[in-house]
Amino acid sequence: MKKVVFLLLFSILGVNAQNNSKYSNEFLNIGVDAQSIGMSNAVVSSTSDVNSTYWNPAGLLQLEDKQISLMHSNYFANIATYNFVAYATPIDDNSALGFSMIRFGVDDILDTTQLIDDQGNINFERINLFSTADYAFLFSYARRLKLKNLNYGVNIKIIRRIIGDFSSSWGFGMDFGIQFKTNNNWSFGLMARDITTTYNSWSINQDRLDDIQNAIEGQNQEMPNGTEITIPKLQLGVSKQLDIKNSYTLLAALDLMLKFEENNDIISTNFASINPAIGIELGYVDLVFLRLGMGNFQNELQFDNSKELSFQPNFGIGFKYKSIEMDYAFTDIGNQSIALYSNIFSLKFDLNLFR
Numbered sequence: 001m002k003k004v005v006f007l008l009l010f011s012i013l014g015v016n017a018q019n020n021s022k023y024s025n026e027f028l029n030i031g032v033d034a035q036s037i038g039m040s041n042a043v044v045s046s047t048s049d050v051n052s053t054y055w056n057p058a059g060l061l062q063l064e065d066k067q068i069s070l071m072h073s074n075y076f077a078n079i080a081t082y083n084f085v086a087y088a089t090p091i092d093d094n095s096a097l098g099f100s101m102i103r104f105g106v107d108d109i110l111d112t113t114q115l116i117d118d119q120g121n122i123n124f125e126r127i128n129l130f131s132t133a134d135y136a137f138l139f140s141y142a143r144r145l146k147l148k149n150l151n152y153g154v155n156i157k158i159i160r161r162i163i164g165d166f167s168s169s170w171g172f173g174m175d176f177g178i179q180f181k182t183n184n185n186w187s188f189g190l191m192a193r194d195i196t197t198t199y200n201s202w203s204i205n206q207d208r209l210d211d212i213q214n215a216i217e218g219q220n221q222e223m224p225n226g227t228e229i230t231i232p233k234l235q236l237g238v239s240k241q242l243d244i245k246n247s248y249t250l251l252a253a254l255d256l257m258l259k260f261e262e263n264n265d266i267i268s269t270n271f272a273s274i275n276p277a278i279g280i281e282l283g284y285v286d287l288v289f290l291r292l293g294m295g296n297f298q299n300e301l302q303f304d305n306s307k308e309l310s311f312q313p314n315f316g317i318g319f320k321y322k323s324i325e326m327d328y329a330f331t332d333i334g335n336q337s338i339a340l341y342s343n344i345f346s347l348k349f350d351l352n353l354f355r
Contacts, residue, residue: 024230025159025171025198027104027134032084033071034327034346038316039279040293042255044237045179045189050088050348053098053140056177056191057153060088060096060142064350065323069100071346080106084346088140098140105133111164113208130164138175153177159200166208173198173230185241190234198230234258251281266297266309291316291329323350 033051036043044056050067052059071084081104088098114126137160142153159171177191204226239253257275259265265273277295296312316329329344 024200024228025134025136025161027082028102028136028159028193029233030082030104032086032100032102032346033069033348034316034329034344035281035289035291035318035325035348037331037344038291038293038314038318038327038329039253039281040277040295040312040314041257042237042239042253042277042279042293042295044177044191044235044255045187046237046239046241046251046253047189050086050098050100052142052153053086053088053100053138053155054084054102056179056189057098057140057142057155057175058151058177058179058189060098060140060153061090061094061144061151061179063088063090063096065090066351067348068351069346069348071344073342073344075342080104094144096142098138098142100138100140102136102138103133105131107131107133109164130166132163133161135160135162149181149183151179153179157198159198161200161202164208165205167202167204169200169202169228171198171200171230187237187239187241189237189239191237193233193235194230195232197232200228200230202226202228231260233260247285249283249286251279251283253279255279264298264300266299268299287320289316289318289320289327291318323353325349 031037031041032054036047036051036055047055047059048062049059050063050069052062066089067087069084069086071082073082074080075082083103084100086098086100088096090096108129109132111128111130114128115124116122117126137158139156140153142151144151153176155175155177157173157175159169159173161171162168173194174196175191175193176195178189180188235255235257237253237255239251242250242252244250255277257277258272259275260272262268262270263273265275267274275295275297277293279291279293282290291314293314293316294311295314298310299307300310302308312331314329314331316327318325318327325348327346327348331342331344
């Protein structure tokens with residue numbers, strides 16, 4: 001039983017730390033801000049605030065003032081926490097700048113590698129706590145092109161991943177986004193993530209690796225691969241803003257998430273897979289918002305080897321008063337998909353609030 005906890009830990013690291021890993025830096029695919037998640041992430045064409053630092057940096061050009069965004073959510077029955085903070089500001093009429101940080105982590109994990117000494121004695125005082133956390137730092141820049149209503153944005157991102165004092169990595173990558181808006185309230189967007197591929201280089205503590213080697217015969221005998229490369233992904237979107245009578249507005253959006261791999265997405269080939277997301281937002285006098293979304297369409301493999309289509313429905317509400325907006329989202333309504341439900345809370349405000 002000695003050191004069993006970290007056998008699993010390093011097994012995961014060994015799987016993920018491979019070149020062109022399918023699941024490298026997956027925490028960056030979760031999404032941020034309750035408004036967008038309530039619409040199942042179908043926002044790449046419509047995002048127009050500080051949260052554009054994540055969704056599409058081209059949207060930062062819709063900012064009228066400096067803005068801050070905060071988000072918190074829990075995953076896996078509150079075992080993991082996901083936090084996001086962002087700041088953005090217009091530079092002039094043709095450019096904008098933003099910065100954001102993401103942390104996805106599990107804290108206070110029991111380190112049982114020293115629980116049993118060399119004589120086979122159990123000593124609970126030898127148990128320590130540690131954290132595993134993934135960080136992303138995004139630096140965003142957006143600018144208008146000479147072609148009317150066409151904007152572009154770039155993210156430079158630095159990735160930091162830490163597994164206690166066992167291992168850690170640094171990564172670097174870039175994103176590129178475009179938005180185009182027509183005069184009749186149609187919007188189009190493209191977000192290309194990891195366009196340079198995002199490279200993570202792991203440093204593994206040999207002494208801590210020695211603590212778990214030979215704990216189970218035939219496992220964890222070699223040093224895991226120290227590099228991983230995240231392949232590019234595309235998100236294309238279209239949306240339409242409608243003004244309805246009696247001060248109501250309706251935003252409808254459709255996004256397609258494209259990955260260059262074969263997986264369980266509803267459309268999948270050897271070359272690429274496509275997963276659609278649909279979102280709507282009903283607003284009243286720019287004060288109260290109701291949001292619905294459907295995404296994460298998957299062909300789930302059943303016990304009898306048949307496949308069954310599943311999807312993830314999301315729900316959200318928002319309240320806006322002057323320069324402050326508070327949003328809430330509830331994911332996977334009715335437990336329709338394999339994903340666990342989550343509660344997401346976010347806050348967004350303009351800095352002119354304090355003037």
